[in-house]
Amino acid sequence: MPRGARLDALGTLHHVIIRGIERGAIFTDDEDRKEFLRRTGTLAKGSGTAIYAYALMTNHLHILLKSGESGLSTYMRCLLSGYAQYYNRRHKRAGHLFQNRYKSIICEEEAYFDKLVAYIHLNPLKAGIVDSFEELARYPWSGHAVLMKRINHEWFDRDYVLRFFGSTDGKARSVYLAFLEEEMGCDRESELSGGGLVRSHGGWSQVLSMRKQGLREQGDERILGSGEFVQSLLAEAEESVDNQLPASERLEQVRHDIAEACENAGITVAFFRSGSRGGILPALRKSLAEKFTSEYGLSLAETARQMGVTTGAVSSMIRKR
Numbered sequence: 246m247p248r249g250a251r252l253d254a255l256g257t258l259h260h261v262i263i264r265g266i267e268r269g270a271i272f273t274d275d276e277d278r279k280e281f282l283r284r285t286g287t288l289a290k291g292s293g294t295a296i297y298a299y300a301l302m303t304n305h306l307h308i309l310l311k312s313g314e315s316g317l318s319t320y321m322r323c324l325l326s327g328y329a330q331y332y333n334r335r336h337k338r339a340g341h342l343f344q345n346r347y348k349s350i351i352c353e354e355e356a357y358f359d360k361l362v363a364y365i366h367l368n369p370l371k372a373g374i375v376d377s378f379e380e381l382a383r384y385p386w387s388g389h390a391v392l393m394k395r396i397n398h399e400w401f402d403r404d405y406v407l408r409f410f411g412s413t414d415g416k417a418r419s420v421y422l423a424f425l426e427e428e429m430g431c432d433r434e435s436e437l438s439g440g441g442l443v444r445s446h447g448g449w450s451q452v453l454s455m456r457k458q459g460l461r462e463q464g465d466e467r468i469l470g471s472g473e474f475v476q477s478l479l480a481e482a483e484e485s486v487d488n489q490l491p492a493s494e495r496l497e498q499v500r501h502d503i504a505e506a507c508e509n510a511g512i513t514v515a516f517f518r519s520g521s522r523g524g525i526l527p528a529l530r531k532s533l534a535e536k537f538t539s540e541y542g543l544s545l546a547e548t549a550r551q552m553g554v555t556t557g558a559v560s561s562m563i564r565k566r
Contacts, residue, residue, distance in 0.1 A: 259351060
C-alpha cells in the first residue's frame with residue numbers, strides 16, 4: 246500500500262505564505278480576518294496542527310505551523326478553499342482569491358524557529374501597518390498579541406513558542422522582545438520567505454520523479470536548514486517515491502477497497518456507484534474519498550470516476566470535517 250509523502254508527515258515544521266491573486270486583497274475588513282482566524286483555529290484543533298506564529302496583512306499572510314496527522318496539504322486545502330468560498334459569497338465576487346497555490350518551506354526547527362517567529366510577527370511593523378512595538382502588541386491579527394497576552398486563541402501554542410526564549414512566562418517574554426528588537430534591524434526576506442521559494446509542482450514525489458528522469462525546474466524546492474538536514478529530507482523523499490505504487494496497481498487497489506467496503510456494508514458496488522445519497526452511502530463515500538486523495542494521491546477527477554460521482558461532490562466530501 247502506498248504511503249503519504251514523508252516530507253508532509255506528522256511533526257514537519259512549515260513556513261507558509263499565502264498571497265492574493267494579482268496582488269489583490271484577501272481581507273477587506275476585520276470580519277474577514279476574524280473568519281480566517283476562526284477557520285485556522287477550528288481546523289488546527291481538528292487535525293492536530295500546531296500554530297506557532299501568524300501575521301495577517303492585506304494581500305498576503307504568513308503562518309508558521311507543524312503539520313498534524315493529515316499533513317499540510319489537507320489542512321491548507323480545507324482552510325483556503327473554505328475561506329475563499331466564504332469571501333466570494335460575502336463580497337459577491339467570483340473567481341480565484343489566492344495566487345496559484347500557497348508557498349511553503351520546510352524548516353529546521355532548532356536552527357530557525359526563533360528567527361521565523363520573529364520574522365513573521367514583525368511583518369506588520371516593518372510594513373508600516375503599526376508604528377511601534379506597543380502598537381504591535383495590540384495588533385489583533387498577529388500571533389505577537391497572543392504572546393503578549395493581549396488576546397487569547399486556545400489553538401495557538403503560546404507555551405511552546407515561549408519555551409524557546411525562557412523557562413518562565415515573564416522571562417521568556419522579556420527575552421523574546423529583546424530578540425524582536427535585534428531582528429528588526431535584520432533583512433531576512435530572502436533567507437526565510439523569498440529568493441528560491443516557489444510553489445510545489447505537483448508535490449515532492451513529482452519533483453523527485455522528474456529529477457530521476459534528468460529533469461529539473463528552477464526553484465523546484467526550498468528547504469531551510471543545514472546540509473545534513475537537507476540531505477536527510479531528500480533521502481526520505483526518495484524513499485517515499487520508491488514506495489509508491491504504479492498507477493495501474495494503485496487503481497486496482499482502489500477498486501479492491503471499494504469492493505471490500507461495499508461487502509462489509511452489505512451493498513453492491515453498482516449501488517455504491519449509482520449516485521444515490523441514501524443510508525450509509527454519504528459516510529462511506531466520504532471515508533473512501535479521503536483515503537484515495539490523501540493516502541493514494543488520486544486526483545479529485547479520478548476519485549470521482551471510481552466512485553460514480555462528480556468531481557465537485559468529491560471536493561465537498563474531503564472539505565467537510
